[in-house]
Amino acid sequence: MKFFIDTADLDEIKQAESWGVLAGVTTNPSLYAKTGGKLADFEDHMVKICKLCEGLPVSAESQAKTTEGMIADGERLAALAPNIVVKLPICEESLPATHTLAKEGIRVNMTLVFSAPQALLAASAGARYISPFVGRFDDIAEDGISQLADVVAAVNNYDFGHDVEIIAASVRSANHVT
Numbered sequence: 001m002k003f004f005i006d007t008a009d010l011d012e013i014k015q016a017e018s019w020g021v022l023a024g025v026t027t028n029p030s031l032y033a034k035t036g037g038k039l040a041d042f043e044d045h046m047v048k049i050c051k052l053c054e055g056l057p058v059s060a061e062s063q064a065k066t067t068e069g070m071i072a073d074g075e076r077l078a079a080l081a082p083n084i085v086v087k088l089p090i091c092e093e094s095l096p097a098t099h100t101l102a103k104e105g106i107r108v109n110m111t112l113v114f115s116a117p118q119a120l121l122a123a124s125a126g127a128r129y130i131s132p133f134v135g136r137f138d139d140i141a142e143d144g145i146s147q148l149a150d151v152v153a154a155v156n157n158y159d160f161g162h163d164v165e166i167i168a169a170s171v172r173s174a175n176h177v178t
Contacts, residue, residue, distance in 0.1 A: 008032035013052055028061035050081035059109040061087035070097035078106040085109045090118045095125045102126025116154035123164045131169035
């Protein structure tokens with residue numbers, strides 16, 4: 001198991017990094033906005049996060065809605081720092097974008113995954129990371145951990161020719177602390 005922090009707050013990242021357990025960061029422009037940041041400064045902020053977490057994967061989300069836009073965003077984001085991972089939502093437009101970016105050697109984190117079939121599509125397209133939204137199932141009285149187990153089992157059944165890691169996303173800590 002690895003621990004990723006989902007934030008754009010530099011102080012939170014520094015604190016988690018100081019514990020010695022941080023395996024990576026995922027973020028997006030919405031989380032950056034919560035820190036008072038503006039979309040125009042998002043890429044500069046990503047560079048700051050990458051420097052704080054040198055050597056750790058840092059997922060930066062594209063805001064594009066088209067395949068071409070996602071590819072362009074992905075190439076631009078990946079050029080910011082060697083530890084950038086491009087975060088794309090699972091959708092029809094992102095699958096060919098993921099495939100293209102992966103062929104270019106750019107790592108992709110496919111997010112907003114809600115099912116094993118979606119996870120298999122993401123991995124088949126070349127996603128290096130897959131982020132199923134565990135907490136969203138819990139929010140609607142479903143068992144998020146059971147859904148996560150289904151995704152992990154499905155992905156582990158196949159050899160995709162590249163490493164695939166599952167990042168449990170949107171986890172509500174109060175729901176899963178024992």
